Amino acid sequence: MSDFSSIPAELGLAQTWEQRNGSQWLEPESLDVRHMATVMLARGARFITITAMQLPEDEAARLDYHWDLDGELLTFTIKTADKIVPSVYDLCPAADWIEREVHEYFAVEFEGRQYEPLMLREGDPVGVCVPEEDA
Amino acid sequence: MSYRIPIGPYHPALEEPYKVNLVCNGERVCDAELSVGFNFRGIEYLAERRNFVQVIALMERVCGICSNVHTLSICQALERLAEIDPPPRALYIRVIVAELERLHSHILWAGVAGKLMGFKTMFMTCFLLREKVMSALEIISGNRVNYAMNRIGGVNRDIADPQSVLAVVDFLEREVNRVIIPVFASNRTVLERCAGVGVLTREQAKAYGVVGPTARASGVPQDMRRAAPYAAYGEMKFEVPLELAGDVRARLLVRALETIESCRILRQALNNLPTGDWWGPTEEVEVPAGTGISRVEGPRGEVLYSVTADGENDTPRRVKVRTPTYINMPSVRLMLRGARLADAPLIQASIDPCYSCTDR
Numbered sequence: 001m002s003d004f005s006s007i008p009a010e011l012g013l014a015q016t017w018e019q020r021n022g023s024q025w026l027e028p029e030s031l032d033v034r035h036m037a038t039v040m041l042a043r044g045a046r047f048i049t050i051t052a053m054q055l056p057e058d059e060a061a062r063l064d065y066h067w068d069l070d071g072e073l074l075t076f077t078i079k080t081a082d083k084i085v086p087s088v089y090d091l092c093p094a095a096d097w098i099e100r101e102v103h104e105y106f107a108v109e110f111e112g113r114q115y116e117p118l119m120l121r122e123g124d125p126v127g128v129c130v131p132e133e134d135a
Numbered sequence: 136m137s138y139r140i141p142i143g144p145y146h147p148a149l150e151e152p153y154k155v156n157l158v159c160n161g162e163r164v165c166d167a168e169l170s171v172g173f174n175f176r177g178i179e180y181l182a183e184r185r186n187f188v189q190v191i192a193l194m195e196r197v198c199g200i201c202s203n204v205h206t207l208s209i210c211q212a213l214e215r216l217a218e219i220d221p222p223p224r225a226l227y228i229r230v231i232v233a234e235l236e237r238l239h240s241h242i243l244w245a246g247v248a249g250k251l252m253g254f255k256t257m258f259m260t261c262f263l264l265r266e267k268v269m270s271a272l273e274i275i276s277g278n279r280v281n282y283a284m285n286r287i288g289g290v291n292r293d294i295a296d297p298q299s300v301l302a303v304v305d306f307l308e309r310e311v312n313r314v315i316i317p318v319f320a321s322n323r324t325v326l327e328r329c330a331g332v333g334v335l336t337r338e339q340a341k342a343y344g345v346v347g348p349t350a351r352a353s354g355v356p357q358d359m360r361r362a363a364p365y366a367a368y369g370e371m372k373f374e375v376p377l378e379l380a381g382d383v384r385a386r387l388l389v390r391a392l393e394t395i396e397s398c399r400i401l402r403q404a405l406n407n408l409p410t411g412d413w414w415g416p417t418e419e420v421e422v423p424a425g426t427g428i429s430r431v432e433g434p435r436g437e438v439l440y441s442v443t444a445d446g447e448n449d450t451p452r453r454v455k456v457r458t459p460t461y462i463n464m465p466s467v468r469l470m471l472r473g474a475r476l477a478d479a480p481l482i483q484a485s486i487d488p489c490y491s492c493t494d495r
Contacts (some may be wrong), residue, residue, distance in 0.1 A: 021215040022428035046357070050455040051426075051441040064426070066457075068438065071362030073428060091375050094344030097465055105179075119172040119494060129180045 002043065002070045009037050017074070023066070027077040033065065036076055037088040037095075045069040047094040054130045055079065061106055072086040080108070087113040105129035137165055140476070142360060144173045148480050150247065151490040155467075159476055165455075167471040167479075182454035187213060187287065187444075189415035190451060194440075195281045197456065198492045200243065203236045204433035206285040208440040209454070211365060213287050216427030217420050223409040225289040226367040230404045231300070232275065232284050233366070233431070234397040238307065239268040239398075240434035241348075241390045244487045245315055246337055248387060251481045252328045257318060264310055271303045289415025297405040304405070308398040311391065319387045329384035333470040334484035336381055338357020343466040347459050348393065349486045352378045352385035359432035370407075371400045383478075383485040390487070407482060422446070435459035435487050443480060458492035 008015055008026060017024040040047070048066040055062055061083050065076040078085070087094045087110035099110045100118040107127035120128065143154035152173035158166040162415040178197055182190050193203040207229055214221065221229075242265040249257030269279050275294055276282035294300065319325055324491050335345070340353035350357050358375045360368040376387035376392035424446030431438050436459030464487045470482050 021425055022212065022430075044341075046341070048437070048439055049455070049462070051453070051455040053443060053453040053455075064441065066428075066441075068357075068362075069436075071359075073363070073430065075428070092344075093342050093465070094462065097461065117170075117172070119175040121172070128177070131183065 002072070004043075004069050004072055004074055007039060007043070007074070011036060021076045022074040025077060027107050030075060031078050032086075033076075033078065034086050034088055034091065036065065037091045040055060040067050040069070040074075041092060043069060045074070047088075047092050047098075048073075050095075050098050050102050052106045054106055061108055063102070063108070083107060084109045084111060086111045089113050136160075143477075144170070150484075151256070151488075153488075153490050153493075155213045155471075157471070157479060160386045161168050162476050164471045164474045164476055164479055167468050169468060171464065171490060171493050172263070174490050176495060178495040179454055179456060181443075183451055185451075186449045187420065188452070190454065191285065191287075192283070194454070194456070195283065197458070197495055198489055199280055200235055200240050200489060201433045201435065201438075201492070202281045203232050203284060204431050204438050205440075205456070206283070207233060207366070208431045208438050208456075209289050209442060210285045211429035212427040212440045212442040213420070214427075215429065216425050216442065217287065217422050219220075219288040219416060219420065221289045221415050222412050223367070224293075224413040225415060227404050227408050228290045228292075228294055228413055229285065229366040230368060230371065231294060231401060231408075232272070232282060232290075232347075234401045234404070235268055235272050235300075236282075237434045238394055238397050238401075239265050239272070240487070241394050242268065242307075242311075242315075244390060244484075245319070245387070247484060248481065251484055252324060254322075254324055260314055264307060264315075267303050267306060269353050271300050274299065277440075283495065286415065287420045290413050293413050294405075294408065297408055301402065301405050304398050304401045308395060311394045311398075315394070316388075316391050319384070319391050325384065325387070328478070328481065329387060330380075330382060332383045332478050333485055334381045334475055335466055335470050337379075339466065339469050340381070343469070344462050345436075345466050346462055347433070348386060349424060349436065350390045351376060352389045353381035354379040357437075359430050359437050363430060365429070365431060367404065371403050373400050383481060386487075399451075422449075433459055435489060436463065456495055458489070458495070460486065460489045460493045462491060464488060 045067040050062040053062045060081045067074045137160045140157040154170040156168040195202045197205045217346040245257045246261030337354040373396045422444045428445040429440045439457040441455040445452045
C-alpha cells in the first residue's frame with residue numbers, strides 16, 4: 001500500500017485526509033487541479049473519474065476528482081462558483097471522455113481544451129442533468 | 136491515399152449501437168474515431184427522481200449483462216452512508232451471484248469472439264455452457280437477466296440448495312478446462328487471428344486508466360476484489376490472471392483463466408455459506424446526508440458508484456456511475472491504429488464493450 005498521507009503537503013495544503021463512506025477525502029478551500037493531477041500521476045495513481053454535482057446556491061458546482069493509488073480511493077473535492085476549471089486532459093488522457101461528459105451534463109467549462117459531442121449530438125444544449133429547480 | 140469507412144451506429148457487425156469511423160490506407164487502419172451516446176437514457180438524472188428503494192431497480196437496468204454489479208454497487212454505497220453491515224450470509228450470497236454473473240459474461244464474450252473469428256463451433260459451444268449458468272441464476276433468483284438480489288443491508292433471496300449450484304460449477308470448470316482454454320491457448324485459427332493483434336501496451340493501459348481484463352491482459356495487475364475487497368472477497372482464495380502481451384489473445388486468455396478462478400471462488404463460497412439471516416434491516420433505512428462511494432469488480436472491470444444524499448429527502452441528490460467500458464473504450468483507438476482492416480471488428484470487441492453501460 002502506498003503512503004498517501006504526504007500528498008496534501010506536496011500540494012501545499014494544510015488539510016489532511018479524512019476517511020469516510022468508502023473513500024479518503026480532501027476538501028481544500030482552493031486547489032490547483034493541474035498540480036494535483038501532476039502529483040498524482042507522478043505517484044503512479046490511476047485517474048478514475050470526476051463526479052460533478054450542481055449545488056443549489058449561486059449556480060455553483062461541486063467536482064469530486066477520484067483517483068486510485070494501489071487500491072486506496074482518494075477523492076479531491078473542489079467547488080467552483082463560475083463552473084470554470086482547468087482541464088487535465090493533456091496531462092491525463094483518461095480524463096478526455098470524463099471532462100466531455102461533465103461539460104455536457106452540468107455545463108462545466110474545462111479551460112484549455114476543445115469538446116466533441118460525447119453523449120449528446122452536435123448542436124444540443126449542454127447542462128442536461130442540471131435539475132430544473134437549479135437551472 | 137486514405138479513405139474512410141463508417142461503421143454504425145446500426146450495423147450487423149455490432150452487438151449494440153455505436154459508431155466507428157475507420158480511416159484506412161489500403162488494408163491498414165490509420166486511425167479510428169469513436170462515437171457513443173446512441174443509448175443515452177439519462178439514467179443518472181432519473182435516479183435523482185427515485186426513492187432509495189426504487190433507485191436500486193432503476194440502476195439494475197443500466198446493463199443487461201452485468202445488472203447485478205450495479206445493484207451491488209449502489210447498495211454498498213448506501214450501506215456505507217447509512218453505516219449498515221449486511222449479515223455474513225448475505226455477503227456470501229452477493230459473492231456467489233457476482234461470480235455467476237462474471238461466468239456468464241465471460242463465456243458469452245468467448246462465444247462472441249469465436250463468432251468474430253469465424254469459429255462458429257466455438258460460439259455454439261460457449262452459448263451452450265453459458266445456458267447452464269443462466270439456469271443456475273434463474274433457479275437462485277427467478278430471473279435470467281435482472282436478478283433483483285440486492286437490497287440495502289442484505290439480499291432479497293437465500294440460496295436454499297448450494298449443492299445444485301456446485302454441480303453447475305463442477306461441470307463448467309471441467310468444460311472450460313477441456314475446451315475453452317486449450318482452444319484459446321493453442322488453436323491455430325485463434326493464434327493467427329489474435330496473436331499480436333490490437334496491442335495495448337502496459338504504458339498505454341495505465342495512461343488511459345484502463346480497467347478489468349483489458350488492463351490485466353496488458354500486464355496491469357488491478358482487480359478490486361483483491362485491491363479493495365468488498366462483500367466476502369477478503370475471505371476467498373483466488374489468483375488474478377495476468378498476461379503481458381496486451382493483444383487480443385491475451386484478453387481471450389485472461390477471461391478464460393478468470394472463469395476457472397470464478398469457479399474456485401464459487402466453490403469456497405457455496406461450501407462455507409454462513410448460517411443466519413440474509414435479509415438485513417426490516418425497517419425502512421434512513422440515509423443520512425453525505426456521499427457514499429462503492430467500487431466493485433464487474434466482469435469488464437471496476438465499476439464506481441458515488442451516491443449523495445441530503446438527509447432530508449428520500450431520493451438521492453446525485454448518483455454517479457463510472458462503468459468499465461466507459462473508461463476502456465477510448466483505448467480501442469490505440470488498438471486499431473496500424474491494424475488490418477479485417478481485424479477491426481475483433482479488436483473493438485476484444486474489450487467486451489457494453490454501450491448500454493457506457494451511455495447509461
